[in-house]
Amino acid sequence: MSIHNANIRAHAAFVVVAALLSLQGCNRAADAGPSEARNAEPAITHVASTSDIAAGRYLVRIGGCNDCHTPGFAMTNGASPAEADWLTGDSVGFSGPWGVSYPPNLRLSFQNMEEEQFLEMAHAGKGRPPMPWPSLVAMSDRDLKAIYAYIRSLGPKGEPAPAALSPGMTPDRPHIAFVPQMPAAPTK
């Protein structure tokens, strides 16, 4: 290695160390467990809109909730169904090591759930994949309340989704397998 190359390497190593040191401070909240990270957020982090319902509608749209909880939504890039049919749950499940989970009909769930119960569920963040529980854990109470207000405002509609299956049980209806597939061995 020439002296010139060695200098470049030493300099690059210094830059990396300096960058790591400066990141250390910012990473403290991310290193903490979910609940500590939540509490480390400034209490005022929330979405502002003309009303709670409007804020909740915005959060549901950017949060991708329709992708799983509304049949056909993800497959049509959100073109259908109309908002009147949003969040009615899906009977196509997701299978994996957790068994089979079905995106519940939130229009019905939220009619049978008090706001406080939803907050507890969201704070705990415990449930089967692929529901993005960490997204709910990270939300401020004000945003969670806005989501609650919006989904309640849609009113009850549709049928309950099938009950989840424990690992080892065989689903008798369509399901999407969340199992990594190995690529075929390369042919020579």
Ligand code: HEC
């Ligand atoms: C990748 C798919 C997916 C996305 C995206 C998704 N969910 Fe879910 N959700 C699920 C599944 C599957 C379950 C069932 C989990 C279980 O069985 O434990 C669930 C469960 C829930 C529950 C519990 C309902 C009940 O009756 O027990 C709530 C509340 C919920 N989701 C809200 C949301 C919200 C709000 C969003 C958007 C921020 C969202 N979900 C995005 C798949 C998804």
